[in-house]
Amino acid sequence: MRSFAPMISTAKAMALVLLLVTVAACARTPGSGADGEATPGSQQEFLVTIGDRVFFETDSSVITADGQATLNNQATWLNRYTNYRIVIEGHADERGTREYNIALGARRAAAVVNYLVSRGVNSSRITSRSFGKERPVAICNDISCWSQNRRAVTVLQ
């Protein structure tokens, strides 16, 4: 039994951050043709040229190589346009139970928050929340949908 106060385990959070930053990833060059109309620094630009989401393997909250590339681009962009506050929304696919998936979505969101902070984004700008499996984007009964629903979305405010 412990009292409630010392809940945040700094050591654990640090360990997770270290784990995530040990894998280096190259930044992708943002596309520059089709998105010509997006104003630099706009939410539309972020959505179109950077990408607002990363995807996860089943039951995993490890940032994939593709995910790292996307988050590196997000971090660079967010560090340039510091007027935005950021909400990371964690989601799970439907192949798990409701309560566990709410916790899993939170774990995925935390992984993304830690990664962005490790890339220099000020932690005071970021909050996170989990939707578990309650808000899928792709609806079908196979992996093609589930892989799109296992996601963390970076929402600008």
Added chain:
Amino acid sequence: MDSRLTSITRRRLLQTGLAAGAASVFASPALAQLRIVVSGASFTPLPIAIPDFQSSDPTFGREVAEIVRANLRRSGLFAPLDQAALPQQVGNVGATPDFNIWRGVNVDAVVMGQVERAGAIQASVRLWDTQAGEQVVGQQHQTGGEAWRRIAHIVSDTIYKSLTGEGGYFDTRVVYVSESGPKANRIKRLAVMDQDGANIQYLTEGRSLALTPRYSPSQNMLAYMNYEEGRPRIYLLNMATGQQQRIGDFGAMTFSPRFSPDGQTLAFSVETGGTTNLYAMPVGGQNPTQLTNSAAIDTSPSYSPDGAYITFESDRGGTPQIYVMGATGGGAQRISYGEGSYATPVWSPLGDLIAFTRLQGGQFHIGTMKPDGSGERILASSFHMEGPTWAPNGRVLMYFSDPGGDGGPRLYTVDVWGRNNVQIPTETFASDPAWSPLLS
């Protein structure tokens, strides 16, 4: 004397059937002979006749009898005779039945009832053993006029208890999550209904996601999770007044609440920085006590009926599995070891079993195991099912099953022997059922 013995023997047959069904869960060779009585198709539901109840309002008398017949049929332990085959269409509580007539249609029991509605509802019921020619039980019941269906449920419980030796479960309610709208943006709000799907009332408006309602043992309060403030928080909802309040701002997210058996304590999950641990707090209190301290996800706590233990789900070992620990935390022991993963453990109110959701082989399963993890039994399987909740007699489970795609979940019941899997009708999609204690 002979008839008395016969009566006891016949009644004991059904009771033994229940006990043997429970025993077969644990596959004891010594009980092999009893298992033949009840296993699979060899279990024969008790044939029973329930004529319409006598009443100055014959339609009312028929409605009450129909609810009783439906309850007993749905339990799977009784086979109510078709109305067309009844030698007597309306019951008579004042006379001893002509047992020869009832033996002639091969029923072992007959229920004679009378019901009147004059402000309050009053019912008299007599249950007769047709072979022995004896009364099994005779009772009178009364309920308020606004809840007239309850009288039928109370009568059903009387019959069920008398013939099975188990507790009843018909005079109960179920709170659940009513789901409507497109799947990607589905409205999820709390609703409550009678256990047979009647009398649906909506408890929240649907502005925000409301999930995982759980009954207080006192029945007048629910704990549930609401996204009202953008992130999941546990709320307590007073069923009588409709008032609700957040239990407090602990961590980034609070969810997965469950009351202790005495209703004095709430156990729940707190998430901070991606890690989820279990806490417990007196209802109305402000300082939770931490029960687990892992770097994993610990959730879905459920107390043993004596309040001494908590079973919960954790992925501390890599995959979600079921654990049991003392109710004040510490000493958690893993109890699930089958292939796949295990979730949502719920302790039976009888203490003998823990119900769970299992994910294995691309399917979801509802099952039970003993609190030491032995005797696992799968009761139902489908593409997706989860969230078992116990009827107060510990012999029936309700859960939800979802076909996937654009469809949605529906509620089902199944007994602890895996028999009698039936859908409970709801006017919307429905998930997260939570069964109330007996109302009476």
